[in-house]
Amino acid sequence: MKSAVRAAHLEQAADAPATSVDRIGRDFGVALASITDSWVIELFEAAVAANPTKHRVALLAVGGYGRGELAPHSDLDLLLVHNARPRKVAAEIEPIASALWYPIWDSGAKLGHAVRRVDEQLDLVDGDLDSATALLTARFLVGDEETAAEVTRRGRHSWESHRSTYLTALRARMTDRQAESADVAYHLEPDLKNGHGGLRDVQTVWWAMASGLDVIDQDLDDLDACYDTLLRARVATHLTTGRAGEVMRLEDQDAIAARGGWSDADALMADVAAAGRTVSWLCDETWNRAIDRDPQDDRAIAPGVVLHNGEIELTESADPRRDPTLALQAAVAAARNDCRIGRATLDRLHDEVEPWPGDWPVGARTELVALLLEGHRAIRVLESLDQRELLSRFLPEWEPVRSKPQRNAYHRFTVDRHLWEAAANAAQLVDRVGRPDLLVLGALFHDIGKGYPGDHTEVGMEMFRSIGPRLGLDPHDVGVIITMIEHHLLLSDVAMRRDISDEATIDLVAGLVGTVEKLELLDALTEADSKATGPSAWGSWKEQLVDELTSRTKHVLGGGQASEVKWRLFPDADTLAAMATGEVDISRNGDLITIVSPDAAGTFSQVAGVVTMHGLDVVTSRAYSDEQGMAASQFRVSSPTGEMNWRKVKSDLRKALRFELAIEARLAERAKTYRRRRKLQADTPGPPKVKFIEGGSSNATVIEIRAVSKIGILHRITQALDDMGLDIRHATVHTIGIEVVDTFYVRTRAGDLVNSTAHRKEIQKALLHAAR
Structure with a gap:
């Protein structure tokens, strides 16, 4: 294949003496550009020899090729300029161009090309930014050098003439x-x-x-x-x-x-x-x-801090060595005025502010809180302080989280930016708590342990036992923030993985949180943290669950009983009414599919199989059965293609409820044609895990299964539960990237809890087999 030509060029560039693995970027680009130069020059000379002309013709490299930093599969940008009159172009210039372009195309290289008269190119430069910038780094390759020099010289002149x-x-x-x-x-x-x-x-x-x-x-x-x-x-x-x-x-x-x-x-x-x-x-x-400022905007902000030329500056008399809080005072001023800290001031702070290894200066914590309460306007300022290595001087524990990646399905930010985003989100929720200062500080420090080995929550708690007193917080406030760090995932996890209508769930959360003050702070932190994580980490469904969990827990912490609050998200009133009829009912509302039918062994498994069979992803799922022999299940689904043939899905669901579909065979067929999804996290989850949650429910046995998501896994897991003689009373299914976390509230066919150790071992064996 002729594309082997380009492959050989790439191999030569990789083996070039100047190309080391540590300098593979620039050295490789230079080597590949040099190898490509020789090849293109040879093609040009052959094209001109085969199509002789008296006109001046020159070939220039532009773009990345012109800069001499050619990436392996980037466009090969070439500009052929000439001085032929229009009526001569077709006869004398286009044959040269064709003889040049076609071998390059045949090689497999991506070609960006243009053929222009000198005056055409210069006219284009005067009105086109891309053409103008291309000539700034254009490089002569072969042909008439004087013509090439004229183009680049006049292109530069045009740029300078229109510089503004x-x-x-x-x-x-x-x-x-x-x-x-x-x-x-x-x-x-x-x-x-x-x-x-x-x-x-x-x-x-x-x-x-x-x-x-x-x-x-x-x-x-x-x-x-x-x-x-x-x-x-x-x-x-x-x-x-x-x-x-x-x-x-x-x-x-x-x-x-x-x-x-x-x-x-x-x-x-x-x-x-x-x-x-x-x-x-x-x-x-x-x-x-480079922006012109209005000098009339200059004004004093605080002692030693002024707004000058649209930026926050320290006055000459200000002394950061004597008053190190000036750095945070300048930061607060910049955030409040939605502007930058001036470069000269940042340089002064970098040179004059000493590290704070011990207790913070008086007033420093107040300034930090004031900065965080400015919300998202504070992020750019924090970036500036961090860029000049000031944050790690205030807080040595910050250094390990700087630029630390979080390579998983949920997180879109590095650890440091995630903490800033969480604090900024928390600043918008301060009206929901009694201690705004603790809310934003808890948001800033809730993941501080991610920069260190070990469980980030446990590490973060231990770290804050040292950080809190240095900030000047009293023991009570230190304890509150440690609780926020310890339980920053509690409300989210419980809301998405447990039955929050179960009294035992509410009592568990109330016991862990302890006070209404901490609950309100955790509620706001949950939302702030989730929104800072990524778009898939927060939505109306999760918000509703967390709100209800918080409301019921607050009632208990206020002295009430969990049983006094009668609430259930699923089944809702409409679903209960459908169950009361004793008939099959299948409905859809957006991405929610609800199925009501007489309770029968394997029903949930059949429904899960149909949903998967139609290429739908189960995002969350819930199941419920009553004492009158009716069952209801609800699936929140998403379609990778954005399409759903609801009529066909509904028809197959009715067949499945009558056990008239070969679900296993259908899923096996789908698995053969299944296109593997993109990897959305760095580390593949480990082997499947099955865990019995002791005390997780007042009237059922709670089982949690974690496993890699595969075609039909929910169908197989629920089928295994049925094979083990278990009725699903409630279920939550949650997909995180390529991992599923499924929780099932089950009872035996006789309505008992699963207390037998031997029975539990067999259930575990069956579920692990299904998950694998």
């Missing part, structure tokens, strides 16, 4: 791109090129420098180092996946790390996150300095 227009256009394009793209530093699957803090941001600064944008020399060095890290990751991504692409997909990150010379995927993502955050901060700071 281009500078405005570059800034606008960067702003638009950042609004559409996630941060490279904080995203699970970063876009290395177009994300905020990606390669394009650095390139935009380089282009803008040609229009007079002032960039500090040290910043240029730092940007270049970060650019090299991102380019290394990009080249490794191309080599690993064998295709063009700027997004590092989770399932590829282990291989990318190995190809790029990182010790593992966590090290890769930590380096990319650190580079991305530096790029975004330096680029934003550089562009911010």
Whole structure:
């Protein structure tokens, strides 16, 4: 195959003497560009020899190829310029172009090409930003060098003549791109090129420098180092996946790390996150300095802190060594005025603020709380402090969570950004609690243990026993925040995995929380934490469950009894009415499917099988049966394709309830054609686990099963329960990425709890077999 030509180029670039694994990005790009130059020049000379012309013709490399940093599967951008008159182009220039382009296409390379007269190219530059920036880094390859020099020289002149227009256009394009793209530093699957803090941001600064944008020399060095890290990751991504692409997909990150010379995927993502955050901060700071400010806005904010030229600055008389809280005072002022801390002030703080290894200065905690209460306006300020290594001086325990990735299905942010987002969300919920200060501090520290080995909750609790007193908190407040750290997942887990209409569930939560004050703080923290985690971690369904759980628990903590609050999310009034008729009823409301039928062994399993058979994912599921012999089940489903043939699903559900469908055979057929889903977490869950929850219910035995999600797993698990002579009284099914966490409230056919040790062992064996 002719595509082997390009494969050989990639192999030569990888084996080039200058290409080391530690410098695979830039060195590989340079080597591949050099190898490609030789090949393209040879093709051009052959094309001209076969199609001689008296006209001047030149070939230029533009884009990434022009910069000499050609990624393995990026476009090969070439510009063929000439001075032929229009009527001569078809006869003398197009044959050369065709003889050049076709071998490149045949090689498998992606070609970006253009053929233009010199005056056409220059006219285009005057009105097109992409063409203008392309010429800024255009590189002569072969042909008439004088023609190429004329194009690049006049292109540069055009840029300088319109520098103000281009500078405005570059800034606008960067702003638009950042609004559409996630941060490279904080995203699970970063876009290395177009994300905020990606390669394009650095390139935009380089282009803008040609229009007079002032960039500090040290910043240029730092940007270049970060650019090299991102380019290394990009080249490794191309080599690993064998295709063009700027997004590092989770399932590829282990291989990318190995190809790029990182010790593992966590090290890769930590380096990319650190580079991305530096790029975004330096680029934003550089562009911010270029904005003209109204001097009339200058004013004093606090002693030693002023708003000057649209930024927060320290006065000359301010002394951060004598009053280290000035750093946090400046941060609060910046957040409240929705502006940045000036570069000069950040440099002063970096040079003059000493570490706080012991107790915090008087007033520092108050300033931190005030900053956090500013909500999302505080995040950019916290990033600035962190960029200048100030947060780790205030709090040495912060350093291990900086840029630490969370490579799983739920989290979209690094640990540090997740904590800031949680605190910002908590600031919007302070009207629900009596201690707003403890709410935002608890949100900031609830996952602080993730930077250290061991269970992050236990580690975080132990850490805060030291951190809290240093902040100046009294023992009561330290204890409250330790409880928030310990139980920050409690309400969420119980609401999604337990029957919250069961008295035992409410009594359990009330016993763990202890007071209404802590319950209200945990309720707000649950929402703040979930929203900071990712879009799949919070929704109306979960919000309703958490609200009801909190309400019932508050009643008990206030002195009432769980039995006094009669509430049940499922079955609701309509479902109970349908059950009272004794007839089969199948209905759908959006993504909720509800089935009512006479209770019979295997009913839940049959329904679960039909749902899976039609390619629907079970997000959550609940089951209920009454003493009159009726059963109800409800499935919240999602469709990977976004489509559902409800008429066919409903028809098959009726057949399944009559046991007229070969569910096992149908599922086996589907498994053969099932397309494996994308990996959405770094670590594959371990082997299946079955756990009996002691005291989990007042009237049933509670069994929890964790396993990797597979085709028909819910059908098989519930079938196994039926085979073991168990009736499902209540069930919750929760899918997290590629893992399912299923909880079943069961009784024997005689209506008894499962207390026999031997019976439990057999149930466990049956469930493990079904899950495998």
